[in-house]
Amino acid sequence: GQNIDQPTEMTATEGAIVQINCTYQTSGFNGLFWYQQHAGEAPTFLSYNVLDGLEEKGRFSSFLSRSKGYSYLLLKELQMKDSASYLCAVEDSNYQLIWGAGTKLIIKP
Amino acid sequence: ETGVTQTPRHLVMGMTNKKSLKCEQHLGHNAMYWYKQSAKKPLELMFVYNFKEQTENNSVPSRFSPECPNSSHLFLHLHTLQPEDSALYLCASSQVAGSGTDTQYFGPGTRLTVL
Numbered sequence: 001g002q003n004i005d006q007p008t009e010m011t012a013t014e015g016a017i018v019q020i021n022c023t024y025q026t027s028g029f030n031g032l033f034w035y036q037q038h039a040g041e042a043p044t045f046l047s048y049n050v051l052d053g054l055e056e057k058g059r060f061s062s063f064l065s066r067s068k069g070y071s072y073l074l075l076k077e078l079q080m081k082d083s084a085s086y087l088c089a090v091e092d093s094n095y096q097l098i099w100g101a102g103t104k105l106i107i108k109p
Numbered sequence: 110e111t112g113v114t115q116t117p118r119h120l121v122m123g124m125t126n127k128k129s130l131k132c133e134q135h136l137g138h139n140a141m142y143w144y145k146q147s148a149k150k151p152l153e154l155m156f157v158y159n160f161k162e163q164t165e166n167n168s169v170p171s172r173f174s175p176e177c178p179n180s181s182h183l184f185l186h187l188h189t190l191q192p193e194d195s196a197l198y199l200c201a202s203s204q205v206a207g208s209g210t211d212t213q214y215f216g217p218g219t220r221l222t223v224l
Contacts, residue, residue: 042199
């Protein structure tokens with residue numbers, strides 16, 4: 001079966017760095033997405049990786065290793081507004097998104 | 110109005126009621142999606158419409174009935190729901206479903222409670 005694993009919850013301190021991991025086993029791979037979802041709001045697109053390596057976008061970076069079925073989202077200089085759930089999703093061979101259950105990130109002052 | 114909008118934002122209904130959820134996208138996209146989001150569970154894809162044609166129905170019970178009159182509007186008609194159907198229902202749109210590198214944009218969702 002298809003499976004996306006990510007930690008249920010993480011806690012970090014304002015100003016620090018946090019890495020949220022995502023591992024996947026899917027039938028085929030056509031790319032990996034990260035979304036941010038604040039409580040009661042829509043998931044919003046953060047990043048897309050289809051080739052191995054690191055993609056940087058301001059304070060957020062996303063890394064992919066296709067051979068290991070592994071990705072991480074790196075958040076630097078954490079701010080209180082980064083408290084949210086972070087969803088990992090893989091596009092399988094049918095171009096359908098397979099979603100993880102999300103990682104709830106709690107930022108403490 | 111920009112992005113993807115959904116109404117109502119909150120809905121409480123009894124098991125014998127009939128109600129409809131509405132989604133509208135203002136992004137010029139051709140694909141629209143319904144997802145179910147339950148606490149601590151992955152997003153569950155329910156239906157996909159591409160150019161107004163339904164291309165995906167992920168074994169969704171018939172008490173959920175989608176309707177896509179045009180590429181900008183999507184409805185989810187609900188009838189005789191069960192308490193376990195209580196969840197956040199998210200609508201999303203994208204340029205073209207199944208095209209690869211196709212980012213989905215989400216609405217804020219309808220929080221549904223079935224009593």
